[in-house]
Amino acid sequence: MQTKTVVIVGGGFAGLSAAKVLANKPEVEVILIDQRNHHLFQPLLYQVATAGLNPSDIAVPIRGQFPKAPNVEVHLGRIENINLREKYLQIPEGKLSFDYLILACGAQHSYFGNPQWEDFAPGLKSVEQATEIRRRILTAFEEAENEISEERQKELLTFVIVGGGPTGVELAGAIADISRTVLVKDFNRINPASAHVILLEAGPRILASFDEKLSAQAKSDLETLGVDVRLGARVMKIDGSGVQVGNDWIAAKAVFWAAGVKAAKMHLDPTVELDRAGRIKVKGDFSVPGFPSAFVVGDMASFEMSAGKFLPGLAPAAIQGGKYVAQVILNEIRGRARGNSFQYLDKGQMATIGKKKAIAQAKFFKMTGFLAWVAWLYVHILYLISFKNKFSVFLQWSWSYLFSKRGARLITERDWKLKD
């Protein structure tokens, strides 16, 4: 039997899940390529940004995931070009041929044609962005403490989060929470609890992918935490001094972006169709139309489940997609039928609001409040990949919860060199 080469691009939920199915299968040689050496548990990234967790609590080295799989090779590096017709990838070291390709490069933030906003409003997709947001939040309180002008102090303590999806809601809730519980004991001159946290949502409600009742509950829970939730708030401009929302100007130094996402850009074949968010339109088995051995999974794929209904950009969808595609490839190599179209098993969705509340919904139930938060905690700890991470995260959370402390309250700089 001849071994087939499967190249997987991206070590996120989709790519990693596919690689795990293919590990130790004698029919395949797997090459997993990523630009970063770690798999990131993105749903908890906001916890790093708000000093609740360490980066390494939610990031695991990709290599470490395949210690006993000699058929999986992990390659740290960039892709320059992909040729679907001749079945190869161009990488800096040369050409890399494949029999099967799984593209799973995920999504990035989109500033809707205003890339200049990024400097003033970082997004939350990588560890570096999370520590940058953490730096900005903690530095704002420090600068406010040093500030004499009351007006300027108010600006420094105004935090604007753009985008009312799960990331924006969780970030806003966590900032409101730490300013009212953790930081309150740290400062003498300012009152961190006076921080003004504003959540801007362009649409008519936050958490639009949830049931209307739940999203109303989430709004009211956020308001109880002290978050100023503004709906129908369309951002016109962001600069270093604040945000223009319709006719209102909000003076604020700390602005964070949790609004649009777009798929990672990748030059494929001219015949490949993209949707409005740059995602690649795929068939019922995630293959690229016209290229049955090239698959796109995770946030990079536009997968239509039924007319107008698309597979959501959630971790469970990415994991299920990755596993499914790996199985399709194995089926084909083993000379069987590729199998039925992918069926999404909806495990529901959840979002947490501050320290003790959440909303959760699945097919047959809806939950809010403390119980939903416990469910949220349980699901997220279970999902964290390695035992060590689970345990460390659990400890950090227990600690934060019991003592209202944040262990990772660290302002780090980008530059490591000596300063005189």
Next chain:
Amino acid sequence: MQTKTVVIVGGGFAGLSAAKVLANKPEVEVILIDQRNHHLFQPLLYQVATAGLNPSDIAVPIRGQFPKAPNVEVHLGRIENINLREKYLQIPEGKLSFDYLILACGAQHSYFGNPQWEDFAPGLKSVEQATEIRRRILTAFEEAENEISEERQKELLTFVIVGGGPTGVELAGAIADISRTVLVKDFNRINPASAHVILLEAGPRILASFDEKLSAQAKSDLETLGVDVRLGARVMKIDGSGVQVGNDWIAAKAVFWAAGVKAAKMHLDPTVELDRAGRIKVKGDFSVPGFPSAFVVGDMASFEMSAGKFLPGLAPAAIQGGKYVAQVILNEIRGRARGNSFQYLDKGQMATIGKKKAIAQAKFFKMTGFLAWVAWLYVHILYLISFKNKFSVFLQWSWSYLFSKRGARLITERDWKLKD
């Protein structure tokens, strides 16, 4: 009674210890100034650099150290100038007058007049430098795995550490250790255990501050770990491709600096005398000659204990000095004599070598091997300031020790912005 203002510059071991003595003393108002928001447990920084610990395991927010001390104000910021005669500090916000001043700004690396070496050989004094070294170590293995040329692979897997003091020894031991235990399971093409770790010491022996027998034992322990220890090795040149040592050229991409230190630069009075390493010469009570209310403690001070014998740059010396000075100030404010000259209580010193060995020496005993390592572990865990940190470090170490894993194996970049 009139409250006196004590300004402490620097939140390291010396400054923090002084502030803790002065906290909640009604006679004083304390202003603690630091450029960074965290106190760093520097003796364990090499563990962050070698992926054994998280930055926040060894760094605690300075503010968090004084939750119940309304007389201690923590100020994050820089000092522009100090005027000892008129008793004020110039900070960006204005003049800050003091009755007493405690300078404790610590030390930085010194490249002996070759500042251009820094780019190629980062030192290990800050969290950022530690994560930069971690990035370089882990990236070297990744690049070697991708490299086709054997010669180039060898260069990538050559790690040079300049300086055979405790930091250099601990760094060299830890790199040798992770390449032979942790990383060995992660790679397919290269054998991480073939990494060539070279420790360069200009003098006739490593760990020169220890007893000769112990330093010989440490050398032999390092060699057992696979470290290539070279004595009398004077570095002539460092660039991006390697290190010139006497007539030998060592081709290596990863070079780390653990050689000289110099005191933090601070413009004081023209009458103030400095030693060769830029440290300020102080009197028996750490005061600056001619300025009885200005004190310098920690690595910034040159304190002569007896003819030609100086207080060592160790954490216990800094802690004792900080406490002593705080007491001198309190004595004077309370109208008592300032007290006797400072007496250093020598608690000994220790250095660890790889995962299971160390050397330790105090007045009445010397230890080597596993027992010394257990002592080292115990002392370092005890020293870590907050309970949470102690516990988290203990867990991480137990984990690493039992499973030969490194939890913080994370390559982070300096830039947080999107890349296309």
